[in-house]
Every structure is written in structure tokens, then in C-alpha cells.
Amino acid sequence: MATVLRSLQDRLADPSIPWKTVLLASIGAKEVFEAYIGSRQRPYLSPILHPTLPSALKPYLTASDAHDTYRKSQAYARHKLDYDSVLTIVDLCETIVFLSAVAAPVWTALGLPGGQGPHWTLLRGFWDLAGQLPFAGGGHSEIRQSSALVVLLTVIGTVMSIPKEYYRNFVLEEKHGFNKMTRGLLVSLALEVPLIAGLIKIIHWAGQDAILRMVAWLIAFIFCIQIAMIFVYPYVIMPLFNKFTPLPTDSPVYPRVKDLAEKLSFPLGKVWVIDGSIRSSHSNAFFFGLPGLQKHIVLYDTLLEKSKPEEVEAILAHELGHWKGMHVVYLLAVALTQVAVSFATYALFLENGSLLSAFGFPPTPSHPVHFTKEKLGRAHASTGPTIVALLLAMMLFSPLSSFLQFMTNSITRHLEYDADAFATKLGPSYATNLKTALVTIHEKNLAVYGVDHVYSAYNHNHPTLVERLEALDAQLELDRKKET
Numbered sequence: 271m272a273t274v275l276r277s278l279q280d281r282l283a284d285p286s287i288p289w290k291t292v293l294l295a296s297i298g299a300k301e302v303f304e305a306y307i308g309s310r311q312r313p314y315l316s317p318i319l320h321p322t323l324p325s326a327l328k329p330y331l332t333a334s335d336a337h338d339t340y341r342k343s344q345a346y347a348r349h350k351l352d353y354d355s356v357l358t359i360v361d362l363c364e365t366i367v368f369l370s371a372v373a374a375p376v377w378t379a380l381g382l383p384g385g386q387g388p389h390w391t392l393l394r395g396f397w398d399l400a401g402q403l404p405f406a407g408g409g410h411s412e413i414r415q416s417s418a419l420v421v422l423l424t425v426i427g428t429v430m431s432i433p434k435e436y437y438r439n440f441v442l443e444e445k446h447g448f449n450k451m452t453r454g455l456l457v458s459l460a461l462e463v464p465l466i467a468g469l470i471k472i473i474h475w476a477g478q479d480a481i482l483r484m485v486a487w488l489i490a491f492i493f494c495i496q497i498a499m500i501f502v503y504p505y506v507i508m509p510l511f512n513k514f515t516p517l518p519t520d521s522p523v524y525p526r527v528k529d530l531a532e533k534l535s536f537p538l539g540k541v542w543v544i545d546g547s548i549r550s551s552h553s554n555a556f557f558f559g560l561p562g563l564q565k566h567i568v569l570y571d572t573l574l575e576k577s578k579p580e581e582v583e584a585i586l587a588h589e590l591g592h593w594k595g596m597h598v599v600y601l602l603a604v605a606l607t608q609v610a611v612s613f614a615t616y617a618l619f620l621e622n623g624s625l626l627s628a629f630g631f632p633p634t635p636s637h638p639v640h641f642t643k644e645k646l647g648r649a650h651a652s653t654g655p656t657i658v659a660l661l662l663a664m665m666l667f668s669p670l671s672s673f674l675q676f677m678t679n680s681i682t683r684h685l686e687y688d689a690d691a692f693a694t695k696l697g698p699s700y701a702t703n704l705k706t707a708l709v710t711i712h713e714k715n716l717a718v719y720g721v722d723h724v725y726s727a728y729n730h731n732h733p734t735l736v737e738r739l740e741a742l743d744a745q746l747e748l749d750r751k752k753e754t
């Protein structure tokens with residue numbers, strides 16, 4: 271296996287491969303494919319092609335204004351789809367500028383370092399600029415310069431996203447404000463920088479030519495981070511963005527939560543309510559807590575406002591289905607598999623001088639030299655900054671990440687159906703209440719419209735309303751047949 275990987279690695283370093291063209295073609299192919307998937311959804315949002323409610327929704331949306339809500343939902347979804355298409359084009363242009371010399375005259379005019387050379391790219395410019403940042407170690411430490419590059423790219427990315435987010439948040443979705451965005455930037459920097467530094471350290475230490483060993487260590491590293499996040503996310507990060515208040519014990523929902531937890535032997539700790547500032551049709555309730563200890567239930571205030579107590583209970587039954595089925599373990603396994611496949615692929619390119627040269631990083635003696643591989647019997651000079659090789663490999667394999675995303679979506683969707691099936695098994699009233707609760711939430715969010723199954727499977731990690739209703743009905747039918 272290792273020899274096969276090594277020979278593949280060498281073959282890919284062939285200087286005659288036109289990497290710039292290959293990379294742009296790869297990104298372009300992914301965009302074309304996604305545009306095709308998006309085009310499959312469009313007819314469902316057209317009031318001419320789909321003038322009436324999908325049949326799965328008809329029994330639930332019977333009010334006189336139901337048709338109006340349907341029309342508004344279609345228009346809203348169409349608006350979002352159009353906006354996403356515009357963003358895709360903008361992002362594609364940004365990528366082209368980032369990976370080419372288009373910006374060179376501006377760069378030079380601003381008096382920034384570099385800006386010349388036959389293969390200069392903006393990426394190269396940012397790398398050189400990162401080396402001059404005060405905390406970059408004067409370009410003598412690859413890890414510090416890489417961390418500086420991550421900071422630089424994240425800050426630039428956030429600034430560039432302000433107009434896009436502004437439109438999405440205030441025109442399209444009335445979401446959260448900019449103070450949360452700043453906090454979001456700081457949190458992502460606090461997480462990203464140590465993550466990237468750790469990754470590079472491991473890659474240098476484990477040896478880029480020993481791909482399997484390197485991937486094994488990377489998986490171990492990511493696994494530790496994921497376990498740490500189980501502690502950090504609900505206790506540290508979420509409270510930065512949402513306000514937690516205890517559910518009043520005299521709320522009509524409280525005894526239902528307690529009884530359901532007791533019935534299922536769920537180790538109930540506290541019950542919290544959080545402000546549901548983010549408009550989302552599927553984050554309505556969740557639980558958190560460490561394995562073997564008490565677990566806490568969190569309900570969104572929007573769920574409590576919109577739903578009857580018995581409907582909240584049905585939604586909670588779905589959440590506890592995730593707990594009973596130990597879905598967290600599956601999700602962890604899926605995430606690690608994704609990391610393993612991605613890094614095993616990226617690792618093939620980490621020392622690819624031909625790829626690096628095509629984007630302005632020709633091999634020079636000025637690159638920090640790693641002697642860490644002496645233990646393997648040979649000293650080895652790095653071909654270029656690992657972070658840049660990683661970044662290019664990631665872009666080169668963006669179709670791979672789309673495919674992996676499709677695979678993980680199909681697993682998370684399966685877990686959702688599984689949790690719904692769990693709720694229906696608690697009794698027919700749970701199924702009915704779950705269905706009405708789902709319809710009410712989606713109706714309020716203007717998300718009642720039909721969906722193309724391929725589009726949904728590719729884009730959504732949760733099944734859409736129509737898909738869930740259809741699956742719930744099928745499940746009920748199956749249970750009924752079993753009984754008779």
C-alpha cells in the first residue's frame with residue numbers, strides 16, 4: 271500500500287502536469303454539477319409548474335390562507351436559490367483572483383511585498399505578507415507564518431463576507447446582527463489557529479512520505495479535538511451566541527419533559543430554553559452532556575412559542591431518539607472517516623513541487639528545512655509551505671469533498687428518519703403531534719414547498735418537511751401492518 275502511494279505521489283509531481291488548468295477545471299466541474307442539481311429544484315418553486323401544495327402537505331395545511339403561505343414559501347425559496355447562484359459566481363471569481371496574477375498591479379501599487387515572478391499568485395502574496403506580520407516569527411518559523419496566513423485569510427474572508435451576510439441576514443432572513451459576527455470571527459480564529467498549527471506540526475513530525483502513519487496521527491489528533499469540543503461547545507461556545515434560561519417549572523411543557531425522560535430512562539439534568547435567533551427549521555431542541563453523566567435538554571424559545579405542549583413533547587421524543595440510538599457515535603465515526611479519506615488524498619500532494627510551483631511557490635532554499643525525517647534514515651528538505659500545499663490540494667479535490675458531503679448527508683438524514691421512527695413507536699399520538707409540530711414550524715419559516723429528492727439529498731443534512739412527512743406516513747403504515 272505504502273509503495274503504491276509513494277509511486278502515485280511521484281507520478282503526480284510530474285512537472286509537465288498543468289496544475290493551474292487542472293485545479294480550475296476541477297473547481298469549475300464541481301460548480302457546473304451543483305448548478306445542475308440546483309436546476310432540478312427550480313421547477314418545484316415555480317407557481318406555474320407546481321401550482322398546488324404537495325400532496326403530503328395537503329392534510330395539514332387546511333387554513334384559508336394555506337395557498338398563500340405556499341406561494342410565499344415558493345417565492346422565498348426561489349429568492350434564496352437565486353441568491354446562492356449569484357454567490358457561487360462571486361465566489362468563483364474570488365477564487366480565480368486568489369489563484370492568479372490578476373491582482374498583481376494592485377498589489378504592487380499598494381507597495382506590498384512581492385507581486386512579480388512568472389507564477390506569482392495572490393496566494394503567494396498573502397503568504398509573503400503573512401511572513402511580515404508581527405507574530406509570524408519573521409518568516410523563520412513555518413508554523414508561525416502559517417498561523418499568520420490563517421489569521422490573514424480568515425480576517426479577509428470575513429470582511430469580504432460582510433456584504434453577502436448583510437444581504438442574507440437582513441434582507442433575506444432577518445437573522446443575527448454583526449456583534450455576533452465579530453464574536454464568531456474571534457471564536458473561529460481561536461479554534462483555527464491551534465488546529466492548523468497542530469496539523470502542520472503532525473505532518474512535519476510524522477513524515478509526509480509515510481502517508482499512512484501521518485493519516486493515523488491526524489485522525490488521532492482530530493478525534494481528540496472532537497472529544498474536547500463535546501465539552502467546549504455547549505459550555506463555552508454556545509453561551510457566547512445564545513442566552514440560556516431555565517425552563518420555568520410551572521410551564522405546561524415541564525412535566526411532559528420530565529415524564530418522557532423518566533419513561534425512556536433518560537438521565538435528565540436541567541431543562542434550558544435558548545433564544546432561537548437563528549431561523550432554522552430543524553434546530554428546535556437538542557440535548558448535551560457527557561457520556562455516563564446527566565444530560566441537559568435545550569428547547570428553542572421559538573419552538574415553545576409556536577407549538578402546543580404535546581407537540582414540543584413529540585419533538586423532544588425525536589431528539590431522545592437520537593440519544594437512544596447513540597447517534598453521536600455514528601456522527602463521530604462519519605466525521606473521522608471523512609477526515610481520513612480527505613487527508614489520505616491531500617497527503618499525496620504535500621510535497622508536490624510541481625503543484626506548488628504552478629501557484630508561485632517554486633522550490634527555494636529559503637523555505638524552512640525539516641530534518642524531522644532523519645529518524646527515517648534520510649534528511650528531507652520541504653518543497654514548500656505545507657499549509658499552501660494543503661490549501662491547494664483541498665481546492666483540487668473540492669469535488670471529493672462534495673462527494674463526501676453527499677455521503678455524510680445521507681447518513682445524517684438516515685439518523686433523522688431513525689429518530690422520527692423512534693418517536694412514532696412511542697404511540698400514535700406522538701406521530702400525529704410530531705407531524706403537526708413539523709408543519710407548524712415550517713409554515714412559520716415559510717418552508718412549505720415540494721422538493722427534488724436528488725437536490726435535497728445533496729444539499730440538506732436533514733430531510734425536508736415533505737420527505738419527513740412521507741417517511742412518517744410510511745412508517746405508520748408499516749407499524750399498522752405489523753400489528754394486524
Ligand SMILES: [Zn+2]
Nearest residue numbers: 588592686689
Ligand atoms: Zn434530529
